[in-house]
Amino acid sequence: MTVIGWLQIILFCVIIVALTKPLGWYMTRVFTGEKTFLSPVLRPIEAGIYWISGVDEKREQHWLTYTVAMLLFHVGGFLIIYGLMRLQAVLPFNPAGQGAVAEDLSFNTAISFITNTNWQNYGGESTISYLVQMVGLTHQNFLSAATGIALAVALIRGFSRASMRTVGSFWVDVTRTTLYVLLPICVVYTLFLISQGMPQTLGDYVEATTLEGAKQTIAVGPVASQVAIKMLGTNGGGFFNANAAHPFENPTALSNFVQMLSIFALGAALTNVFGRMVGNQRQGWAILAVMGVLFIAGVAVTYWAEANGTSTLHALGLTGGNMEGKEVRFGIVASSLFAVITTAASCGAVNAMHDSFTALGGMIPLINMQLGEIIIGGVGAGLYGMLLFVVLAIFVAGLMVGRTPEYVGKKIEAREVKMAMLAILVLPLMYLGWTAVGVVYPSAVASMANAGPHGFTEVLYAYTSSTGNNGSAFAGLTGNTLFYNLTLASAMFVGRFFMIIPAMAIAGSLAAKKSIPPSAGTFPTTGGLFVGLVVGVILIIGGLTFFPALALGPIVEHLAMNAGNVF
């Protein structure tokens, strides 16, 4: 670890905290329907969209209607992606002549993109046409991100409203998020990325003759416009197979730094939106503090482990850390930081191959996802995931003093706690359950690229990542098989929607409750005690759930490595 390395990490944290308040202010205005500086341009377009789709923007929805609208929207999104992938061979914008994508891979990819997972069983440049990249994947990057934000806003309304039957209009929330938040940032961001060297073209793959006379086919495409929303919307599905490690998908140290910022920016700002909408910004800062504590701890471990290297490297006298699967322009620190960010948020883009990380360095991304991606988290999803843990922490605190718990003026009762537990328990059921199947089912075992405990970790990582809708991978695992295409898709589906539905049920029941003013007996939820309590609850629930699985994977691998074993 070096001083310059830590300075990069500190600079990153400072900028994120500095962006939280202004972005939170702007986004709050968008979600409450107030005018913004973009309204003169965008308002007519917005009104036109409502008119043509028959949306009455004044009419709000009950939480059930809101959820059904969201599900209907996803059915359509699924059909678009699946149809385009199956038909791409006969559709335009296919200069590389990609053939139709197989049924199971199309199914997996369609589920992957509507759930904001963006797991890549497809190979990008070797599998799909420009049309699918744009109309299939880029559009769903926007809409799954907008959906996540809309749901978080609906849950926030649950806390901030009193005695109301509705939680907002899904159609209005999605449209406003897309038009006022995601698109304007992406337009500027895309131009920046192109200036750094990212291609943006509909032309053919380039045929080059290298200095030594060999032929090199260089894949290009409309990369920048997709990468902008891929990062901002914490989607993470790459244009290329190597994702953000590919020099075209992340050309410079600066493009890398800005990409890292853009993964966290909206998620961090949503904590401020929460604070503003419940009437006390310090409530938002307290939640950001919980996230910050867990984040810094993870960065420190991964950076230390990667800078330290492996026994194999040490035995050969190689110093400078674990560079297998990392790019020179990013080095150890920017690769470690990126890995922790992308898994803390539900992004899943990678600028280094997590499969080649040291055992402990690769364990932190795994833990980040198993905690439910609540450290900043996916846009929207991170906040509603964290609020579920807050509900539990408040409940635990209430039990300790024997008083009905309350949070930002709302009583937390049996229904909310049950729903929060349901959402939190469904995740380990998916990733532990499917991992258990994956390590005994013969064709699934054959997909492992590494032997020994690392092979087990590959499978555990795959199901954890898909359940958490992250999308990063221990990519040695051959995921494009019938077994993995179907089981991973089921993990993604359950992980997304069985978290959303309980969260929306909580939103509905909270919105209907009366608001009670704080009294002398109210547990203050803006101070250090609250932050410590939530961190404690997260680590205890998380630790009890997945520590045994980690012991069989990365922990035993670390011990084996120190003993000089290879597999």
Next chain:
Amino acid sequence: MLREIRPAIVLLLVLTAITGLAYPLAMTGIAGAIFPAQAKGSLIEKDGKVVGSALIGQEFKDDKYFHGRPSATLAPDPNDSTKTVSAPYNAANSGGSNLGPTSKALADRLKEDVDKLKAENPNAAVPVDLVTTSASGLDPDISPEAAQFQVPRVAKARNVSEDQLRQIVTSNTQGRLLGLLGEPRVNVLALNLALDRASAK
């Protein structure tokens, strides 16, 4: 609930048209106007022919060129399309080795490569980036140490002085951005093009 069906279909189609077609196509048009070179892939031409991209690494095996990092990219086996074969720096199929820290295959590969490099230059420590594969398999860069390490071999093959080569390496070394972001590095293709230019003089 029925009245949600029309927005579910129409709004989806409208937003798809905006974000999936209008946005990427508009960005492509603007990019072509203000950043034409970058938008096409930062291609480098020599005598009117494309010799590669400034951002994409390519394979160098000849002793008279500086070599890039090992690459783990694959290509379909020409004899059996269900299998793959090693194809270093395949810029149409990026990817890494994905070998883990306790992989025997990785340990064996590292040992073989380290022994080879030690034989080539016994006087310097082997730089780690010169024996590890990159994440994309297309890393255009090596560390300044990895470039300096290869100077004796290249000097011998080109019959030029090591000092002269070290100067070219130094002038092709990029530092950290603002002294802070990223890592110092040397673009291998740019370095080798500079070598060829110097030799042609």
